[in-house]
Amino acid sequence: MYRISEVSKLVGLSIPTIRYYEKLGLIDSPTKDARGYKEYNENILQYLSFIVNLKDTDMSLEQIKNYVDAYKINDYPKCKTILRDHAGKIQDELAKRQQILEKVQYKVAHFSDLKGGGK
Template sequence: MEKELTIQEIAKLTGLSVHTLRYYERIGLLDHVARTNSGYRKYSDADRAWIEFLNRLRATGMTIRKMQQFADLRRKGSATIHERRVILEEHQAEVRMRLLELQSNLESIEHKIVHYKELEEDELATK
């Protein structure tokens, strides 16, 4: 049986704030979340999985606007599978480019560290 989670529980599990969860719902990243009879949100396992995917998209630099586009297509169902795949492939290419840039920057930093170690060794040798 699926456990329904409160907004506080889903916030803790996903690392998003309650405010962010409400914002995501308001701007259409989250479908309208089911509610209890007293009006409290109750998140399903499917909601949690979707929020975790959104977190991954954000963590990899996808814009909110692009995430909204993806969410809108998802809501339209299987007829949009191709369009969603294309969005993800474009994002994948952007992430790969950023990774290459980061790798190049890291290598530059590593070379500079080696240079400073050599300078320190030279400094110690002259004392």
């Protein structure tokens, strides 16, 4: 079991963000120990890590909420559709970035060929 401060460090989210995600219903409410401190289990930690991955790839909180809601009611076809569509967007973005990277690398090579540019 983890305290919120540990979860924050492990997943790279601020404590207020974790509380906000809990309020939105993106994660289940953690249990409380005898002193009233919230205890986050491994499942919540893994779920938060997945949410961070989705956010890092520009999935909106609304779409994440749609995914979570579908998952909670075992609507796996909807989950699959949401993730498949998002994966397509990530793939398109990667292709675009690859083209940009190739242009930048071309320019770097060009300047390296110029007198004094290879320093």
